[in-house]
Amino acid sequence: MEIFTDVALLSRFQFALTVAYHFLFVPLSIGLGLILAINETRYYRSRSEEDAAAAQFWVKIFTATFAIGVATGITMEFSFGTNWANYSRFVGDIFGAPLAAEALFAFFLESVFLGVLLFGRNKVSPKFYMVSGWLVWFGSCLSALWILIANSWMQTPAGGVLNADGTEAVITDFFAAAFNPSIFARYTHTVDALLIMGAFCAIAVAGWYLLKGKHTEFAMKTMRIGAVVGIITSCLMIVFAHSSAVVVYEEQPTKLAMMEGMYDSEVPPLYAIGIVDEENQEVLAPFAIPGGTSFLATGTWDTEYPGLNQLAETEKYADMNVDELPVGVVFQSYHIMVAMYGLIMLTSILVLIFTFKGGKIAKMRWLQWLAVLSPIWPFIAIQTGWITAEVGRQPWVVYPSVTGPEGVELLTADGVSVSVSNWELLLTIALFIVVYLILLIGWCRVVGRFIKEGPVNPKAKGQVPMVATVAPGADGAASADNGDAAEAAADETPMPKSFAATEVKAVAEVFDGKDPLPPFAAAEEAKDASAANASTDQEGRE
Numbered sequence: 001m002e003i004f005t006d007v008a009l010l011s012r013f014q015f016a017l018t019v020a021y022h023f024l025f026v027p028l029s030i031g032l033g034l035i036l037a038i039n040e041t042r043y044y045r046s047r048s049e050e051d052a053a054a055a056q057f058w059v060k061i062f063t064a065t066f067a068i069g070v071a072t073g074i075t076m077e078f079s080f081g082t083n084w085a086n087y088s089r090f091v092g093d094i095f096g097a098p099l100a101a102e103a104l105f106a107f108f109l110e111s112v113f114l115g116v117l118l119f120g121r122n123k124v125s126p127k128f129y130m131v132s133g134w135l136v137w138f139g140s141c142l143s144a145l146w147i148l149i150a151n152s153w154m155q156t157p158a159g160g161v162l163n164a165d166g167t168e169a170v171i172t173d174f175f176a177a178a179f180n181p182s183i184f185a186r187y188t189h190t191v192d193a194l195l196i197m198g199a200f201c202a203i204a205v206a207g208w209y210l211l212k213g214k215h216t217e218f219a220m221k222t223m224r225i226g227a228v229v230g231i232i233t234s235c236l237m238i239v240f241a242h243s244s245a246v247v248v249y250e251e252q253p254t255k256l257a258m259m260e261g262m263y264d265s266e267v268p269p270l271y272a273i274g275i276v277d278e279e280n281q282e283v284l285a286p287f288a289i290p291g292g293t294s295f296l297a298t299g300t301w302d303t304e305y306p307g308l309n310q311l312a313e314t315e316k317y318a319d320m321n322v323d324e325l326p327v328g329v330v331f332q333s334y335h336i337m338v339a340m341y342g343l344i345m346l347t348s349i350l351v352l353i354f355t356f357k358g359g360k361i362a363k364m365r366w367l368q369w370l371a372v373l374s375p376i377w378p379f380i381a382i383q384t385g386w387i388t389a390e391v392g393r394q395p396w397v398v399y400p401s402v403t404g405p406e407g408v409e410l411l412t413a414d415g416v417s418v419s420v421s422n423w424e425l426l427l428t429i430a431l432f433i434v435v436y437l438i439l440l441i442g443w444c445r446v447v448g449r450f451i452k453e454g455p456v457n458p459k460a461k462g463q464v465p466m467v468a469t470v471a472p473g474a475d476g477a478a479s480a481d482n483g484d485a486a487e488a489a490a491d492e493t494p495m496p497k498s499f500a501a502t503e504v505k506a507v508a509e510v511f512d513g514k515d516p517l518p519p520f521a522a523a524e525e526a527k528d529a530s531a532a533n534a535s536t537d538q539e540g541r542e
Contacts, residue, residue, distance in 0.1 A: 008413045010425040011083040025069035031198015033137035040133035057455040087415030102146035110139030148187050156182040156251045162407040185247045189240040195233045197378040202226035207371025215454045227352040234348045249297040251401040255392035257308045258330040264307035268293040276328040333387040340381035347374045
């Protein structure tokens with residue numbers, strides 16, 4: 001079979017496999033990063049133990065996802081120098097800057113402040129810790145920007161020229177290359193989709209706890225956060241998706257023709273469902289809105305678009321063989337993505353209404369089940385959206401866009417390495433499937449354990465909480481409690497008064513707007529002083 005002998009096709013399949021797997025975790029990292037930051041902000045303001053437990057819960061989920069996302073992302077970069085060596089030679093002068101910037105600025109920022117979230121809870125001020133949560137999320141969004149700059153340049157090249165011997169694209173204007181014609185539309189569209197994914201995962205976790213009757217207070221708070229983020233990002237997607245469609249119309253006419261199954265020039269209708277008959281070059285659909293696609297892209301109902309056959313006759317797209325184009329794949333992936341968006345909007349509206357309307361969702365098991373299943377919609381939309389974007393620019397790996405520099409284009413078949421054989425590709429594909437399956441099972445087990453355990457109060461596990469909780473006593477005086485007090489109560493041993501007084505003073509300074517040492521730095525000094533007093537008393541008795 002041709003699929004087992006075609007090196008270019010196998011290389012594409014291998015890269016698609018690694019990208020699709022990597023993109024299981026990228027949406028969760030960026031999407032849940034926002035949920036994490038919101039929960040850290042809630043805890044910073046409330047200082048309640050319940051919000052502390054909720055924030056710590058999302059830190060654990062985010063960290064497990066971030067770790068496996070990093071590991072799977074490295075694989076893709078290695079493939080640039082192996083399977084796609086010719087492609088790397090062609091775009092190396094362009095790609096070097098954004099990929100280096102992603103590592104130096106975005107990844108380091110994200111990693112450093114994730115370290116603060118993991119190890120600095122009791123070592124930095126509460127405000128700095130809360131800001132660290134937002135910087136982790138900002139770092140992940142910045143990382144996505146640099147990656148999408150590189151990817152968007154492949155779709156709409158700019159800021160470069162072809163060198164004298166025609167073997168390499170040479171950068172002439174970094175800012176023109178970085179801010180190429182499709183970057184803003186693609187970045188906003190992509191990141192908004194990832195935030196929708198994060199919101200729906202939060203909704204799913206909340207729905208699961210409501211079904212089980214566990215952690216109901218945490219579930220309702222999380223459901224409200226997910227509902228608000230979900231409806232805002234879903235509504236914004238209308239604007240971002242439209243701007244992305246306009247860019248495709250203006251810069252990538254062959255992709256737009258494949259998305260709508262247009263073999264010949266016409267005013268394209270809007271299909272809800274249909275099948276592309278590639279042999280007869282037509283779309284079989286039960287119904288369509290005449291001129292609907294024209295209206296979405298241009299605002300008019302009568303704009304004629306060039307078809308694939310007409311585009312193939314032009315000099316710019318003469319390398320395209322219409323009979324070999326995967327029109328059916330692009331058509332179906334695009335329309336599945338649109339259908340999933342319909343389910344996303346419907347779910348967002350239902351969850352928002354019944355979460356804030358007296359909390360009725362707590363008694364609606366069918367809606368709780370819908371919430372649990374809801375991440376499927378954005379996940380399918382994201383994956384089919386990438387299929388549309390990447391398969392839709394075939395047969396080019398660097399697409400000859402309308403405004404792109406003359407000659408800056410590269411066919412996919414010319415981008416693969418000549419030294420990689422089909423058997424090597426088949427072997428590595430099999431190994432990737434096995435290893436990735438093991439990693440996926442491990443990730444599911446770890447995250448599943450976190451979800452099963454739930455947002456555990458640190459004091460319930462005998463841990464030191466993030467800050468002491470101050471509550472007014474019966475006589476109007478403040479009383480302090482912390483992990484040591486919990487242990488003391490368990491042992492029926494009173495907590496030293498000096499320790500309690502020091503803790504109250506430290507926390508009072510925090511709420512007065514001062515910036516002392518973290519409360520538990522003072523607490524540790526009090527514990528040392530208490531131990532010294534106890535030692536002196538013991539020596540006196542002896």
